[in-house]
Amino acid sequence: MGAKDDVRRRTLELLWKDARRPARGPQRGLTAEGIVEAAIGLVEAEGLAALSMRRVAQELGVGTASLYTYLPGKAELEALMLDAVALDDTLPHEWPGDWRAKVEAWARSDWEGFRKHPWVLQLVAAAPFPGPNAIRWLDSALRALEETGLSEADKMAVVESVDAYVRGQARLSLDTREPDADESRERDAALAGLIDFTDYPALLKSLQSGVAPYSADRFEFGLQRLLDGIATLIPTP
Incomplete structure (x- = not known):
């Protein structure tokens, strides 16, 4: 078994078994849950780049070695952090309404959550370990589609x-800073003097109609079109 396999095994054991008890000399009042909570607080305040076992230990007022009696390392900590924030107050199937209303609600809730906590998007690719909360969410999302008549594969x-x-739209929104009104005016004035828009007739037509690139609610438009497509798969009575 390679080093990566060993990390995966340890991480899954931590996620699915009771928190590992310290091998010796437990720090009074220290728990795996408390370590995860402190780590989340740290990245919320300072960003993911600040995360290290040493910094989390400082936040808790303990020595770094104390953390290693509860968690093997940073990779396992990151996986526990992700699972700790995997659930909203309302699960997908608990939202009111039909399947479409439930999916809309969970999508919007996740959208706001990713935008509020961008570090989750940064970690999710690095620590793809399914924990109890992530599995509970997936089960709930599938339950939201129970009455659709879709096959299990389609659900x-x-x-x-x-x-x-x-997730894709959240990453795009975080990577693309919207200019303020003054910046937009300065940019548009500069472009008007540099570009002959008659070379781009389709874009010119949009601009002349008052449509500016990337000014609309891209998330909501795309979500509705995605749901429209899903609706065509649902058998009608």
Whole structure:
């Protein structure tokens, strides 16, 4: 078994078994849950780059070695952090309404969550370990589609497609800073003097109609079109 396999095994054991008890000399009042909470607080305040076992130990007022009696290392800590924030107050199937209303609600909730906590998007690719909260969410998302008549394969594909769309749009919104009004005016004035828009007739037509690139609610438009497509798969009575 390689080093990566060993990390995966340890991480999954931590996620699915009771928190490992310290081998010796436990720090009074220190718990795995408390370590995870402190780590989340740290990245919320200072960003993911600040995360290290040493910094988390400082936040807790203990020696770094004390953390290693509860968690093997940073990779396992990151996986526990992700699972700790995997659930909202309302699970997908608990939202009111039909399947579409439930999917809309969970998508919007996740969208706001990713934008509020961008470090989750940074970690999710690095620590793809399914923990109890992540599995509970997936089960709930599938339950939201129970009355659709979709096959099990299609239900899973719907959940994965909507989740991928939300994450992709959240990453795009975080990577693209919207200019303020003054910046927009200065940019547009500069471009008007540099570009002959008659070379781009389709874009010119949009601009003349008052449509500016990337000014609309891209998330909501795309979500509705995605759901429209899903609706065509649902058998009608």
